[in-house]
Amino acid sequence: MKLTFLGAAKCVTGSCYMIETNDNKNRFLIDCGMFQGSKEIKELNYADFAFNPADIDFVILTHAHIDHSGLIPKLFKKGFKGKVICTSGTVELCQVMLPDSGYIQETECERKNKKYLRRGQKMIEPIYTAADAYNCLKYFQRVDYDTMIEMTENIKFRFRNAGHILGAALVELYIKENNELIKIVFSGDLGNKDQPIVKDPHQIETTDYLVLESTYGNKVHGIRDLQKKREQLCDVINYAYKKGGNIIVPAFAVERTQDLLVDLNILIKNKEIPIFPIYIDSPLAISATEIFQRHHQYFHNQVSEYNKNGEFALLFDNLKFTKSAEESQELNKVSGGIMIISASGMCDAGRIKHHLKHNLWRENATVLITGYQAEGTLGRRLIEGEKIVRIHGDSVMVKAEIIKLEGFSGHIDNPGILEWLSSLKKKPIKTFIIHGEEDQQLGLEKSIKENFGFDTYIPALREMVNLTNAEVKGLDSEKYKRLRANITEEYFAQYKAIKQNLKELMKLRLNQNQVSELYDDLKTLEKVSRKFLVK
Numbered sequence: 001m002k003l004t005f006l007g008a009a010k011c012v013t014g015s016c017y018m019i020e021t022n023d024n025k026n027r028f029l030i031d032c033g034m035f036q037g038s039k040e041i042k043e044l045n046y047a048d049f050a051f052n053p054a055d056i057d058f059v060i061l062t063h064a065h066i067d068h069s070g071l072i073p074k075l076f077k078k079g080f081k082g083k084v085i086c087t088s089g090t091v092e093l094c095q096v097m098l099p100d101s102g103y104i105q106e107t108e109c110e111r112k113n114k115k116y117l118r119r120g121q122k123m124i125e126p127i128y129t130a131a132d133a134y135n136c137l138k139y140f141q142r143v144d145y146d147t148m149i150e151m152t153e154n155i156k157f158r159f160r161n162a163g164h165i166l167g168a169a170l171v172e173l174y175i176k177e178n179n180e181l182i183k184i185v186f187s188g189d190l191g192n193k194d195q196p197i198v199k200d201p202h203q204i205e206t207t208d209y210l211v212l213e214s215t216y217g218n219k220v221h222g223i224r225d226l227q228k229k230r231e232q233l234c235d236v237i238n239y240a241y242k243k244g245g246n247i248i249v250p251a252f253a254v255e256r257t258q259d260l261l262v263d264l265n266i267l268i269k270n271k272e273i274p275i276f277p278i279y280i281d282s283p284l285a286i287s288a289t290e291i292f293q294r295h296h297q298y299f300h301n302q303v304s305e306y307n308k309n310g311e312f313a314l315l316f317d318n319l320k321f322t323k324s325a326e327e328s329q330e331l332n333k334v335s336g337g338i339m340i341i342s343a344s345g346m347c348d349a350g351r352i353k354h355h356l357k358h359n360l361w362r363e364n365a366t367v368l369i370t371g372y373q374a375e376g377t378l379g380r381r382l383i384e385g386e387k388i389v390r391i392h393g394d395s396v397m398v399k400a401e402i403i404k405l406e407g408f409s410g411h412i413d414n415p416g417i418l419e420w421l422s423s424l425k426k427k428p429i430k431t432f433i434i435h436g437e438e439d440q441q442l443g444l445e446k447s448i449k450e451n452f453g454f455d456t457y458i459p460a461l462r463e464m465v466n467l468t469n470a471e472v473k474g475l476d477s478e479k480y481k482r483l484r485a486n487i488t489e490e491y492f493a494q495y496k497a498i499k500q501n502l503k504e505l506m507k508l509r510l511n512q513n514q515v516s517e518l519y520d521d522l523k524t525l526e527k528v529s530r531k532f533l534v535k
């Protein structure tokens, strides 16, 4: 079969992998995510798919994050007619996240078109609308974790818990070809162990091929222990509260916000932080919190216990939800003493931008960064210490204190990945490292080689590999490099000799025929080497 890396290859976002069986009968996707981050990266969302959506049989969706699910409405809009298969948590989160993403596309497009109109340029259409997103949701099919799903006689798969966020899964995929059963594991996004809500990721024992995420492949989270993370949060809140300003927390609407709520609830109940107004100012985070309340079955024991006692782990008295835009704008008038948890987590869209605009210039304000900040985002610029940032076309001085909380990441770190891999009883034929920036991928590759001696490969965007073809099974980059070096070395040695001979020849008195004969010889040589490669 063929595996093509259509996103999150040498970058973090846009997860999308296509599997095509060798008999050409089946073609399906693992995830169909949106590219996020810099303007250049986001442009990729407007490009045509690298395949005909009508030819795709189904989509296996690992989790609801937009960089994994965000182009599914576009896929339907362009002719896809199959099912999207995912866990129940993922379906429900997609029911709010995809229409929200559609709405963001519409507003972004409207803003761009105003600019294009002024410049007399061609107008664009949104990638998809909220209505497109609602329309495709009826094709989502819920399946349970740990249950084998037979898609065809020769293709089956099973979701396993991946930690990370509610409903997130890794995929154990089995494909039978030429009487050979091949197993491929897609890690999806793997979470850290010991999270406030979700369970630890499932560990696998065998696979022929592994497609492994590397978001934090070269990092070690400062704090790994849940209790220590809570203590850190406690210290930072007490410190920031004493300064008198507002505490602004950009947080991913799904999972990070709810994790924070569990932590805050525990700190308040233990009287470790003062009781002051805490606002969840993100319609998406509010809807997601409601979904979490319906899915206790995914929670690990400690939180489930909480719920059994009748005190819900995510709710407390001084927690307020601001749904309407008016309520959100009221918060802009408050100069201190409140905490606002708002999305987007990377500060590049949504209500958080307003709160940053109204608080970044205040010396007594604090911004708590709780998660990954992609290259090119406002959040990344803040942690890199920029003194003036632009928000909604205005320049804003950064006088607030920016504090990055350690260990509050939805992604597993380097020691975590190595521990996760340690359950494998035998080396995979090939481990593809995806979903990471270059330094993270290279760092992870190095430690995997050092610790386990796995054969690893970092695929490029749109690169295709053949998983049954012996040549690619042995897609041996070291061997390739050595042979290529031999060829080029010999070629240059011979080229020098040929050049010397030509020089000597040119010193002779040649007629026109002899010159064109030499020219033909050189042409033939070029043709022969080209022909060889095309073969």
Ligand SMILES: [Zn+2]
Binding pocket: 063, 065, 068, 164, 189
């Ligand atoms: Zn994710």
